[in-house]
Amino acid sequence: MRLMMRLSENAISRARVDLCKLILETPIEQISRCGNPKILAALTTDMDIMSAGYRALINALLNTVVVLSSIAYLFAIYVPFGVMLLSFLLVGVVIQNRATRWPIARAAQARRTLDSLHESLSRLVRGARELQLNRQRATFYLETAVSRYAGKTAQLVAECMGQFALVTSLGELMFFSALLLLLLPVFSPHATATVTASAIIVMLFVSSSIGELLHLLPDMGRATASLSHVLAMFDIMQQAPRVTQQKPSPKPHFESIELRELIHEYTTNGTHAFKVGPVNFTLQPSEIVFIVGGNGSGKTTLMMLLLGLYEPKDGCILLNRKNIEAHELDRYRSYFSAVFSDYELFDTIFDCSLETAARATVLLEKLRLGDKTSITEGRFSSMALSSGQRKRLALVSAYLEDRPVYVFDEWAADQDPQFRHMFYSELLPELRRAGKAVVAITHDSQYFHYADRVLQMCNGRLSAWSPTSTMF
Numbered sequence: 518m519r520l521m522m523r524l525s526e527n528a529i530s531r532a533r534v535d536l537c538k539l540i541l542e543t544p545i546e547q548i549s550r551c552g553n554p555k556i557l558a559a560l561t562t563d564m565d566i567m568s569a570g571y572r573a574l575i576n577a578l579l580n581t582v583v584v585l586s587s588i589a590y591l592f593a594i595y596v597p598f599g600v601m602l603l604s605f606l607l608v609g610v611v612i613q614n615r616a617t618r619w620p621i622a623r624a625a626q627a628r629r630t631l632d633s634l635h636e637s638l639s640r641l642v643r644g645a646r647e648l649q650l651n652r653q654r655a656t657f658y659l660e661t662a663v664s665r666y667a668g669k670t671a672q673l674v675a676e677c678m679g680q681f682a683l684v685t686s687l688g689e690l691m692f693f694s695a696l697l698l699l700l701l702p703v704f705s706p707h708a709t710a711t712v713t714a715s716a717i718i719v720m721l722f723v724s725s726s727i728g729e730l731l732h733l734l735p736d737m738g739r740a741t742a743s744l745s746h747v748l749a750m751f752d753i754m755q756q757a758p759r760v761t762q763q764k765p766s767p768k769p770h771f772e773s774i775e776l777r778e779l780i781h782e783y784t785t786n787g788t789h790a791f792k793v794g795p796v797n798f799t800l801q802p803s804e805i806v807f808i809v810g811g812n813g814s815g816k817t818t819l820m821m822l823l824l825g826l827y828e829p830k831d832g833c834i835l836l837n838r839k840n841i842e843a844h845e846l847d848r849y850r851s852y853f854s855a856v857f858s859d860y861e862l863f864d865t866i867f868d869c870s871l872e873t874a875a876r877a878t879v880l881l882e883k884l885r886l887g888d889k890t891s892i893t894e895g896r897f898s899s900m901a902l903s904s905g906q907r908k909r910l911a912l913v914s915a916y917l918e919d920r921p922v923y924v925f926d927e928w929a930a931d932q933d934p935q936f937r938h939m940f941y942s943e944l945l946p947e948l949r950r951a952g953k954a955v956v957a958i959t960h961d962s963q964y965f966h967y968a969d970r971v972l973q974m975c976n977g978r979l980s981a982w983s984p985t986s987t988m989f
């Protein structure tokens with residue numbers, strides 16, 4: 518039993534890691550299409566249900582071996598008994614197979630509702646502050662989303678389990694009736710008393726295995742629904758070409774990056790929603806470029822294209838005047854360090870030389886984070902910071918990566934005037950002096966003179982910004 522548990526848990530943990538690996542190789546847009554709650558449901562609930570199903574399957578295989586050995590034994594002691602038991606079981610399997618379609622369909626329906634439940638739960642957790650501020654909205658949300666989907670899921674799971682219980686009882690009834698029938702003397706006129714007695718013992722033995730097999734059906738049925746969900750997710754993710762992982766060059770050589778006639782198109786429900794490009798843009802070492810433009814003009818999309826995180830519909834990217842093919846994107850990405858506007862901060866630091874760590878410690882002090890956190894054993898000692906402080910730590914984290922190109926999406930937006938000034942007047946020029954290229958999306962027009970070039974994004978088109986142009 519312990520071995521069985523270990524086998525099933527190992528298989529599930531492998532499946533979980535494989536799905537995570539696949540996520541890391543799937544284009545970001547494809548991941549967005551799947552939706553975070555669905556992916557989380559697949560990684561957590563589905564895997565737990567599949568784990569129970571896997572244990573049930575191993576159990577079922579062991580019981581099947583017992584049943585088959587018993588049938589073989591019956592064949593050995595009295596062939597008609599063996600033939601009859603085998604025929605009963607085959608008929609039983611066919612009937613059960615048909616009968617279980619009904620609860621399995623319910624399990625699939627329950628699984629689909631679970632996605633909606635997960636979505637409403639994750640919104641509830643993320644939006645707890647907003648909901649606590651407005652009790653009316655909280656009550657409405659609880660009733661219309663959480664309670665509704667929780668109730669529907671519970672009802673469907675209960676119906677599914679009820680139907681499985683009915684099918685199991687029916688199966689047991691059929692099997693015991695068949696056993697009794699089998700032992701009627703009319704079916705075994707030539708069997709001796711010893712043979713009949715042995716057959717009774719074997720059949721009692723078989724009946725416990727059959728009973729157990731029938732009781733495993735609900736777990737296996739629900740696991741089937743979860744498995745098809747996970748497979749569908751694998752399918753969606755594999756529809757887009759995967760990003761081949763490559764070893765990043767230890768000292769990336771950077772002369773230029775060029776976006777040539779690059780186009781990206783968003784589609785919503787199959788229809789064109791927004792187009793960025795064609796974009797032509799060149800970046801060189803020690804260059805600071807600001808991208809400005811109104812909300813929704815396409816700045817972040819351009820940044821994703823530059824980072825090689827969005828697949829362009831047309832055009833190409835050239836690194837050091839060499840075209841970057843799809844299979845080279847992973848290596849291309851290793852030229853960049855970025856702080857997104859909705860960034861995620863990880864506490865672990867990689868490949869950090871002593872010299873860089875020492876410089877980062879100076880930077881921590883400069884950004885007034887020295888008394889809040891430090892670099893200890895390859896990680897930041899604390900991340901209990903305010904939102905502005907966390908953003909500064911994200912900058913230190915990017916700095917530690919020591920890559921040739923730095924990209925910032927409205928980094929200074931939530932900084933106080935002192936740090937905003939420090940960012941533009943000290944940190945960016947320092948990066949330039951170190952030979953780094955910087956692309957910063959910004960709305961801070963008072964700092965435009967710190968850039969070598971200011972480009973403007975307007976309705977998806979990139980052009981040079983001039984002080985007389987209307988920006989927003």
Ligand SMILES: Nc1ncnc2c1ncn2[C@@H]1O[C@H](COP(=O)(O)OP(=O)(O)OP(=O)(O)O)[C@@H](O)[C@H]1O
Nearest residue numbers: 783784785790791811812813814815816817818819
């Ligand atoms: N997933 C998406 N599907 C469809 N359209 C999208 C999607 N994401 C963004 N868009 C559209 O693309 C346009 C550009 O979005 P983008 O995020 O690049 O703008 P932005 O210039 O960074 O805006 P902001 O200043 O508000 O950050 C927007 O008008 C938006 O409606």
Ligand SMILES: [Mg+2]
Nearest residue numbers: 816817858926
């Ligand atoms: Mg943006």
